[in-house]
Amino acid sequence: MKNNLGTIQEPAKSIPIRTEVDVLVVGGGPSGITAAMAAAEDGLRVMLVESRSFVGGNMTIGLPILGFLGQKGNQIIKGLPQKLIDRLAARQAASEHRPCPLHMSLTLVEPESVKTVALEMLTESGVEVLFYTFCAGVVMNGDALNGIIVESKAGREAIMAKVIIDCSGDADVAYRSGVPCEYGNEQGGVQPPTLMFCLGGVDTEQLRLSVAKEPRTYLTDFIPAEYFGQNNQFVLVGMRNLVQKAQADGLTLTTERTILITGLRKGEVWVNMTRVNGVNGTDPESLTHGEIEGRKQIYDIQRYLIGYVPGFENAYFLKTAPFLGIRETRRINGLYTMTREDIMGCRHFDDAIAVASYPLDIHHPQGGGCTLEWCGDCYDIPYRSLVPQKIKNLLVAGRCISTTHEAMSAIRVMAPCMAMGEAAGRAAKQAVRKNIQPADVDVQELQQELLRKGAYLRINREATV
Numbered sequence: 001m002k003n004n005l006g007t008i009q010e011p012a013k014s015i016p017i018r019t020e021v022d023v024l025v026v027g028g029g030p031s032g033i034t035a036a037m038a039a040a041e042d043g044l045r046v047m048l049v050e051s052r053s054f055v056g057g058n059m060t061i062g063l064p065i066l067g068f069l070g071q072k073g074n075q076i077i078k079g080l081p082q083k084l085i086d087r088l089a090a091r092q093a094a095s096e097h098r099p100c101p102l103h104m105s106l107t108l109v110e111p112e113s114v115k116t117v118a119l120e121m122l123t124e125s126g127v128e129v130l131f132y133t134f135c136a137g138v139v140m141n142g143d144a145l146n147g148i149i150v151e152s153k154a155g156r157e158a159i160m161a162k163v164i165i166d167c168s169g170d171a172d173v174a175y176r177s178g179v180p181c182e183y184g185n186e187q188g189g190v191q192p193p194t195l196m197f198c199l200g201g202v203d204t205e206q207l208r209l210s211v212a213k214e215p216r217t218y219l220t221d222f223i224p225a226e227y228f229g230q231n232n233q234f235v236l237v238g239m240r241n242l243v244q245k246a247q248a249d250g251l252t253l254t255t256e257r258t259i260l261i262t263g264l265r266k267g268e269v270w271v272n273m274t275r276v277n278g279v280n281g282t283d284p285e286s287l288t289h290g291e292i293e294g295r296k297q298i299y300d301i302q303r304y305l306i307g308y309v310p311g312f313e314n315a316y317f318l319k320t321a322p323f324l325g326i327r328e329t330r331r332i333n334g335l336y337t338m339t340r341e342d343i344m345g346c347r348h349f350d351d352a353i354a355v356a357s358y359p360l361d362i363h364h365p366q367g368g369g370c371t372l373e374w375c376g377d378c379y380d381i382p383y384r385s386l387v388p389q390k391i392k393n394l395l396v397a398g399r400c401i402s403t404t405h406e407a408m409s410a411i412r413v414m415a416p417c418m419a420m421g422e423a424a425g426r427a428a429k430q431a432v433r434k435n436i437q438p439a440d441v442d443v444q445e446l447q448q449e450l451l452r453k454g455a456y457l458r459i460n461r462e463a464t465v
């Protein structure tokens with residue numbers, strides 16, 4: 001509460017039950033899409049509730065998918081996430097997994113196609129998708145959930161489910177049902193959000209060849225200049241000297257670095273350079289401030305790119321992303337909390353359900369800086385980090401699983417989020433079939449199923465085909 005206006009008593013009332021399902025997935029971002037598809041694979045009744053009018057979450061804001069390849073160059077995310085990429089690639093809407101010295105790999109996707117193709121795959125899997133519906137509460141039964149309460153144009157309704165998978169990114173279901181959650185670092189600071197935007201008319205050939213030929217003028221972070229000589233689709237991070245020059249010339253730029261992502265369409269570049277520190281992604285007033293401030297920053301960033309960066313001379317504004325990109329909010333306390341040491345120690349877990357390799361990548365909650373640290377190989381994501389404390393029939397997948405602030409900065413990228421979603425969906429399916437709780441799922445059986453279905457794990461057990 002930010003004011004002293006007090007509270008009112010909302011009168012208790014009966015609300016209709018919209019439907020009853022076996023598995024309910026809340027949130028249709030990278031983790032929710034694969035969670036729902038996996039849970040529905042052999043006939044369970046699965047519903048996916050999404051507050052927006054499309055699926056994809058942050059896959060629709062102009063970002064490359066990071067995390068398919070590991071630091072040694074091998075592919076570590078396969079299974080359903082790869083199936084989505086294959087389907088997109090068949091429509092020229094995804095690139096191959098391109099190696100990148102900074103990000104390990106990037107997989108470019110066309111945001112509008114993500115919305116269409118992911119929705120097609122969900123409906124083909126038999127998932128009932130419900131758009132324009134926000135999960136606003138929970139229906140508790142002791143330490144279990146009977147369902148959730150949703151708000152929509154139809155008013156307030158309940159959706160009942162045997163197992164719920166929270167893929168909201170913000171742990172909305174977990175938080176509302178009383179799972180203990182953390183927020184940000186020790187001082188409560190979270191990574192800042194970014195309103196992505198897209199420019200057209202960019203000569204990306206001139207951009208990359210300028211960097212390759214004049215590395216001292218166009219200094220890049222971590223990615224050697226030769227890389228740009230050899231790759232025509234890329235993420236460019238750096239040119240700090242140009243940002244400083246533009247700032248000295250009077251432009252307002254809130255980040256220290258230039259971050260550009262080539263689009264799949266010729267001449268398109270997505271810009272990841274707005275930053276609004278201090279936004280709380282779980283508070284509408286703070287989110288609104290983020291949208292207003294992010295939008296305000298675009299004008300000077302555009303002037304900077306056109307005035308200082310080669311290839312942007314004829315660039316023009318195309319569009320902003322459909323919403324402010326939120327990097328970090330709540331994280332659940334689960335049966336195991338992943339730490340920085342797990343990431344940097346390339347830790348193996350007996351209950352591994354996914355393998356990731358993305359570095360620790362913290363956009364500082366204050367200032368415009370960023371810290372990156374690589375472990376040199378891969379680390380496992382344990383099943384226990386998807387199982388929340390306290391509430392029985394709930395699983396969590398995506399960026400809000402049980403990690404520290406630092407570990408979250410590594411596991412948050414979209415390929416591992418999709419792999420977690422697939423594992424959570426398969427675990428939920430097993431829980432419903434056996435009438436057991438997610439915490440009691442036979443993890444070896446889950447791992448076998450993941451391997452059989454094409455996922456990648458570092459365990460030696462052979463998949464029984």
Ligand SMILES: Cc1cc2nc3c(=O)[nH]c(=O)nc-3n(C[C@H](O)[C@H](O)[C@H](O)COP(=O)(O)OP(=O)(O)OC[C@H]3O[C@@H](n4cnc5c(N)ncnc54)[C@H](O)[C@@H]3O)c2cc1C
Pocket residue numbers: 026027028029030031032049050051052055056057058059063064065066067133134135136167168169170172193194195272324325326327397398399400412413414415417
């Ligand atoms: C600016 C920015 C840059 C990034 N850069 C990259 C990058 O380059 N590559 C990369 O791989 N990753 C990147 N990330 C990280 C990555 O995008 C996210 O961590 C990842 O998308 C998280 O996936 P998710 O499924 O957990 O959640 P999300 O992608 O956030 O999806 C959550 C979904 O749930 C829905 N939802 C939320 N609450 C409710 C509710 N109560 N009821 C119903 N629906 C709800 C939302 O509408 C959304 O569709 C970046 C993130 C940001 C913000």
